[in-house]
Amino acid sequence: MFSAVTSLKTYLGFSSQTRPRKRARVSEDERPVTAVSLVKLTQDREFWLDDGNIVLIARDVGFRIYRGLLAAQSTVFADMFGSSNSTADEYYEDCPVVRLSDSPEDLRYLLRVLVPRSYRMFYRDNDKQPLSFDEISAVIRLSHKYHVADAQRQALSALKLYFSDDFSDLRGFEGHGLFLIKRSDAIAAVNIARLTETTSILPIAFYRCCELGTAVMDGCLRADGYIEHLSVEDHKICMIGRLALLREARALVFRIFQETSTPRCLSRRICRSALHTMLVRAAVEEAPLEPAVFRDWTPFTDKQADRLGLCRRCRRMLLGRELAVRREIWGRLPEIFGLYIFGWGVDDSGSTSEPSSNW
Template structure:
């Protein structure tokens, strides 16, 4: 027999009990070995299941996961019968999720500190990726309480009430609008149509850039469906037309009368006329559509109106925006909003 044939096969590299090895080769039934890198945050030495996502391994407690997810419960029950999928005596399960997303989910299901407990509110700029991961994975693994609270936080960012929108919209810059692509997809995934009108509004303002999609935290991309892309494209001219109508209506109101208790009637009349004329020209401005649901109150101070006239205009503008707000579902062809959006029943 040749010397090469007598040489014994090498044992696969394994993760040492002291953690000295960063990677291990895990046997996969009927195929080549799986190369795994231990997750630094969720590799628990006494964990009783290893979950492998892409090339990252998580050693966690299956009892805690099974108690919170019927999908994990069934998965672990089925896997326990397969002795060939084990590492260090515990089952090994391959998941087709992003390890970045799983890490966010495990921070909620297996918290190591109080700061990892699920929050009631999230910030768009700093927490959107967390919300997105929690909603997608909690929906997939049927973890209803996590999905409900994460969706509630998303609904605060894309609200149904104009009062709440006015406060949140002022904090959103142009690049933040890309988050709305994911928000639309999350609304579709979870059948939460109340998110759609305001999310579509932001998508529409991206104009052709909406085709670029949204980049998730792990670098993967997601895009709107063809139908939802059509809603954005078809909705933009309707949005501009509705905004022009409400802007011209507000301009007429401004010119007609000031506040009843205005303390400098002559000067404010001149200021109102100047402001009204500038608002009449707004529909001709190339960037007018970017202000469709935004307040123009900063312009009023610049034109020299008194505080009392400004207060009156704020009320009139809110009425004008309310009309446009109730039209958003129609503008973007959103169904299923009965009783959840102003003006629907």
């Protein structure tokens, strides 16, 4: 029989579902477990149940919980606990001890899903604070590691609200309000997509990484103090994609503000002059220096249209033109990063997001 630590390495370190290290830089789970004296053990305030029958140790924090409840939800926990129950080398208050390589913060997030107490993690009402990205990320990584399929599926569904494959959800990253997220979390989202093979997350996650500029090199600081970085391959994808997006952003200005008024224009001479002026100002004063191809140009368009006397029909034409161009770029987003995502750019009606030639 394996010891608790050997069992952990056997079942977790060489899982057939784990991608090679070079693809996802979430390697803190592979670091050796550091032995902590049980005398110095800190009992977790949230998950130290007096009648629990097994103690999980993450770094110097102990979690006393119910072995059967976790084993019923995870085959990995079931195998680990079965081994530790028969040949445990350590006991704490008559409970077998299993040492884990996870951080106490990550383990606590997972236990809030598997052993909910005061609230259920994926349920929120108006009185609850939004979840953090760290919570969602930890649940995905640990539920993948311990084979808790339902928890992983729920957490990935939450993540896809921000890193969506639907053009209509594009603004959700900034203002969805369901959980707290910072810009650098896009780095962790790429790693999660690689870990779980959820490719639909990758295009918008890479796009958000490109928006970070050189800050992408700093990585993403997690709540447990670990810093995630992109793999070498994914960093190369990000840099190549950023250059392509910069070219797209510059061309987008000329595509939107081209000097062609609508055939139903109410004042052709004035509108053509206004469109010319808008194009010059957009290209010079608003020259894209960042790869923000999904920037909303409506404030600029409204301000300039009022100032230059653009008729209401040409104004509507500009707004439609901008939407069409952004949809077309959205449809090519996977291609820009060298990816192929089946079904990307197809809306609910089954039509592609490419613009009509008749703007």
